[in-house]
Amino acid sequence: xxxTVSLVLFSGTDDKxxxxxxxxxxxxxxxxxxxxxxxxxxxxxxxxDRIEKDHGVSAEAGPEGAEAMRxxxxxxxxWSETFRQAKExxxxxxxxxxxxxxxLGLTQDDLDPMVNDVMGIAAFMVQVTGPVVxx
Amino acid sequence: xxxTVSLVLFSGTDDKxxxxxxxxxxxxxxxxxxxxxxxxxxxxxxxxDRIEKDHGVSAEAGPEGAEAMRxxxxxxxxWSETFRQAKExxxxxxxxxxxxxxxLGLTQDDLDPMVNDVMGIAAFMVQVTGPVVxx
Amino acid sequence: xxxTVSLVLFSGTDDKxxxxxxxxxxxxxxxxxxxxxxxxxxxxxxxxDRIEKDHGVSAEAGPEGAEAMRxxxxxxxxWSETFRQAKExxxxxxxxxxxxxxxLGLTQDDLDPMVNDVMGIAAFMVQVTGPVVxx
Numbered sequence: 518x519x520x521t522v523s524l525v526l527f528s529g530t531d532d533k534x535x536x537x538x539x540x541x542x543x544x545x546x547x548x549x550x551x552x553x554x555x556x557x558x559x560x561x562x563x564x565x566d567r568i569e570k571d572h573g574v575s576a577e578a579g580p581e582g583a584e585a586m587r588x589x590x591x592x593x594x595x596w597s598e599t600f601r602q603a604k605e606x607x608x609x610x611x612x613x614x615x616x617x618x619x620x621l622g623l624t625q626d627d628l629d630p631m632v633n634d635v636m637g638i639a640a641f642m643v644q645v646t647g648p649v650v651x652x
Numbered sequence: 653x654x655x656t657v658s659l660v661l662f663s664g665t666d667d668k669x670x671x672x673x674x675x676x677x678x679x680x681x682x683x684x685x686x687x688x689x690x691x692x693x694x695x696x697x698x699x700x701d702r703i704e705k706d707h708g709v710s711a712e713a714g715p716e717g718a719e720a721m722r723x724x725x726x727x728x729x730x731w732s733e734t735f736r737q738a739k740e741x742x743x744x745x746x747x748x749x750x751x752x753x754x755x756l757g758l759t760q761d762d763l764d765p766m767v768n769d770v771m772g773i774a775a776f777m778v779q780v781t782g783p784v785v786x787x
Numbered sequence: 788x789x790x791t792v793s794l795v796l797f798s799g800t801d802d803k804x805x806x807x808x809x810x811x812x813x814x815x816x817x818x819x820x821x822x823x824x825x826x827x828x829x830x831x832x833x834x835x836d837r838i839e840k841d842h843g844v845s846a847e848a849g850p851e852g853a854e855a856m857r858x859x860x861x862x863x864x865x866w867s868e869t870f871r872q873a874k875e876x877x878x879x880x881x882x883x884x885x886x887x888x889x890x891l892g893l894t895q896d897d898l899d900p901m902v903n904d905v906m907g908i909a910a911f912m913v914q915v916t917g918p919v920v921x922x
Binding site for chain 1: 792802803806809810812813814816817819845846847848852855856858859918919920921922
């Protein structure tokens with residue numbers, strides 16, 4: 518029985534990262550192992566100096582959607598905090614894509630401490646045995 | 653043998669919803685159980701008063717892509733009708749994410765009748781045993 | 788044991804296609820069978836006369852992201868070349884969605900030769916037994 522869920526995070530907007538954090542926390546709460554792999558703009562959003570800043574929303578959200586998102590963030594918790602709490606209660610690994618690190622000119626010191634390590638795509642694919650969600 | 657396909661619908665543009673409806677109908681036609689979970693802008697697109705309106709296309713489509721999409725919609729059927737027909741012939745459940753309902757200030761009466769219920773992410777994750785597609 | 792990975796490519800921007808090519812190559816390098824299904828704007832990007840042109844980046848990338856992507860493309864290889872090499876070393880099938888072919892008014896002669904065939908969604912779903920990644 519395969520209970521691992523892999524999340525490849527590509528997008529770095531607050532709406533998609535909120536959806537990703539919710540899926541990760543939900544899967545972890547069900548006792549599933551969660552592998553998170555950060556690429557491109559999602560990796561950029563996990564930079565220590567930016568993670569709690571405003572990362573915008575998807576282009577399709579429009580002003581009405583952006584406003585609904587902003588109100589939700591005031592009432593609820595930020596997606597970075599959802600990831601942090603989920604890591605404390607569940608079995609979640611968060612790794613950065615080596616290729617994207619190079620593209621963005623980053624070292625691991627530039628990233629939020631909740632990121633465990635930097636790895637290549639092959640090392641990530643070895644872990645992938647269950648569903649893969651690309652966000 | 654795991655035949656269930658889970659679709660997490662996040663985007664609310666007509667091109668992505670058409671792709672989602674096609675995947676759902678294709679999976680159902682192959683005899684697979686399909687779990688659809690509506691979040692964020694996809695949930696907004698399932699509002700009873702908006703479902704058949706123009707929801708735009710992805711930013712990347714450009715004017716040429718938008719025109720190709722418009723012509724296809726004139727010749728073919730709307731994605732909402734594809735979902736409706738797929739529900740009639742196959743085993744498809746469509747549920748709304750409780751968190752997104754709250755963000756958008758919606759109650760189930762605001763949604764198209766093909767939406768079965770409102771549920772939390774944990775209840776959705778319990779059903780997830782096969783592939784998960786995030787659109 | 789299910790080792791097949793299915794990639795449904797919807798987006799046609801260079802950042803997402805680079806992520807897709809990397810996943811396909813990584814999975815193939817691990818000895819997994821990879822099924823690629825081209826829809827909508829990703830299919831458009833595989834047109835023989837456009838595949839190596841500039842396809843832009845996601846709206847969220849911004850000018851800074853677009854510049855990072857451009858520099859990476861100068862140093863590294865284009866995503867189309869990553870797909871080509873991965874097909875040579877691994878077990879990768881690339882097929883075009885019949886529905887999207889019709890929408891874009893294309894025949895197989897319009898596509899890059901690495902596209903194996905045109906197929907409907909039901910034929911694609913038959914092959915789907917492992918994870919499905921929608922990009």
